[in-house]
Amino acid sequence: MKNIAVILSGCGVFDGAEIHEATLTLLAIAKHNCKYICFAPDMNQHHVINHINGDEVKQTRNVLEESARIARGDIYPTSTLQIDDFDALILPGGFGAAKNLSDFAFNGENCVVNSEIAEIIKQFHSKQKPIGAMCISPVILANVLRNVNVSIGSDKATSEAIEIMGAIHTSSNHGEVIVDADNKIVTTPCYMLDASIIDIETGTNKLVTELLKMI
Amino acid sequence: MKNIAVILSGCGVFDGAEIHEATLTLLAIAKHNCKYICFAPDMNQHHVINHINGDEVKQTRNVLEESARIARGDIYPTSTLQIDDFDALILPGGFGAAKNLSDFAFNGENCVVNSEIAEIIKQFHSKQKPIGAMCISPVILANVLRNVNVSIGSDKATSEAIEIMGAIHTSSNHGEVIVDADNKIVTTPCYMLDASIIDIETGTNKLVTELLKMI
Numbered sequence: 001m002k003n004i005a006v007i008l009s010g011c012g013v014f015d016g017a018e019i020h021e022a023t024l025t026l027l028a029i030a031k032h033n034c035k036y037i038c039f040a041p042d043m044n045q046h047h048v049i050n051h052i053n054g055d056e057v058k059q060t061r062n063v064l065e066e067s068a069r070i071a072r073g074d075i076y077p078t079s080t081l082q083i084d085d086f087d088a089l090i091l092p093g094g095f096g097a098a099k100n101l102s103d104f105a106f107n108g109e110n111c112v113v114n115s116e117i118a119e120i121i122k123q124f125h126s127k128q129k130p131i132g133a134m135c136i137s138p139v140i141l142a143n144v145l146r147n148v149n150v151s152i153g154s155d156k157a158t159s160e161a162i163e164i165m166g167a168i169h170t171s172s173n174h175g176e177v178i179v180d181a182d183n184k185i186v187t188t189p190c191y192m193l194d195a196s197i198i199d200i201e202t203g204t205n206k207l208v209t210e211l212l213k214m215i
Numbered sequence: 216m217k218n219i220a221v222i223l224s225g226c227g228v229f230d231g232a233e234i235h236e237a238t239l240t241l242l243a244i245a246k247h248n249c250k251y252i253c254f255a256p257d258m259n260q261h262h263v264i265n266h267i268n269g270d271e272v273k274q275t276r277n278v279l280e281e282s283a284r285i286a287r288g289d290i291y292p293t294s295t296l297q298i299d300d301f302d303a304l305i306l307p308g309g310f311g312a313a314k315n316l317s318d319f320a321f322n323g324e325n326c327v328v329n330s331e332i333a334e335i336i337k338q339f340h341s342k343q344k345p346i347g348a349m350c351i352s353p354v355i356l357a358n359v360l361r362n363v364n365v366s367i368g369s370d371k372a373t374s375e376a377i378e379i380m381g382a383i384h385t386s387s388n389h390g391e392v393i394v395d396a397d398n399k400i401v402t403t404p405c406y407m408l409d410a411s412i413i414d415i416e417t418g419t420n421k422l423v424t425e426l427l428k429m430i
Contacts (some may be wrong), residue, residue, distance in 0.1 A: 011226060011234075012284030014343065019226075019285055023238040027412050051283035052290065059274065067265035069227030070234050072406075085224075197242050 001215055002034040002087040007078060007117065008067035009040065009096025013191065014049040016063070018094030021134055021190050022070045025092050028201075028208040040067035041116055042077040046099040058118075063100050078116045083123045087215045090207070093135020093190055104139045109161040111143055118144045130184040130214040132155050132207045142167035145185075146201075151178035153189030175202030179210050186210045191214040217302040217430055219423075222293060222332065223282035224255065224311025228406065229264040229277070233309030235415050236349055236405050237285045240307050243416075243423040248320040251299075253290040255282035255337045256331055261314040277317050297337045303430045305422070307414045308350020308405055312402040324376040326358055333359045345399040347422045353402040355381035360400075366393035368404030390417030394425050401425045 010016020098105035138150035188203035225231020313320035353365035403418035
């Protein structure tokens, strides 16, 4: 049985991990007869957003604690992730990837990726273990690994930022995955497009299928 | 296209709606070519639980605002739910059903169901529109409707409480649904058993299939 590490970034599309993408990633891993283990950085969220009106809420929430809601409590700090225990890595999307795991939401192509997350990605890549990323998370791979081929769908500003960071952006449509076989990277747009929850299931399933081919 | 109202109770198994059950309910509805609209009561949660260690967190969170994380912002107060707009009702589980939608977690068979939720259930039932409930949520149907046949799996204390409230409890296993055809009620145990996320997908899918047969 293959072990797949999933890095979450909070709980909720506007300030954390996108819940449908994260949940359907876990489902896709289980349906492929693999085991998932969830991780998140033990740090405060950049901010808390009211998901009805978009207002910032004056509250402090911890990325690991909020991510635990999606993982039903079964989650570990990214600082404890042992690369040798895993066959592949997946980063679901949501603004948490661009606000907590990195500051891409604020600084675009000049963003900085959280050092724990960057180190984990570098190690999976250097050990030729496949990495999957969905929605906005491919910008993190572009920033950390630079010369890789990824997709966030078709958003012009984001795809341009990806190319400025030294990566290649390939456009994709609902439920499609882009495979960079040389770098063992699979990406899919999910809610970076105006997608339905069925598109998310399709994309996450295909992403896991392609990752497993490269282990 | 059939419209199904989904009532959420927060965001996270220990103080709100169970995220996998809620997400996979929305997916099952969409895969059955139906439309879902999410609702939640506009009230404060009973409390906030740290999902890693189970401790209570000194913070106030609103059930509607937290539920909006699962619904990606597309959610309405239960006070605005118009029964005539919907063909069926579904209540996913999680402690939110037993702490926010009712106080079953604290008062068992002597629990009180939130008046808005109780009224919605009574109206769907009196208009012979089917109702689905999963995990712990069937206790709400037992309390509001009394003489109905439901299942929460096999937990002894909970099934006894259901019978004391005047309902019938039928045991069920992973992914099984119990159909009360006379009352148009479908229930499934989900995480009231030691289930996998695949069991949740199976149970939510079967629940929606059975509900649609009764519309």
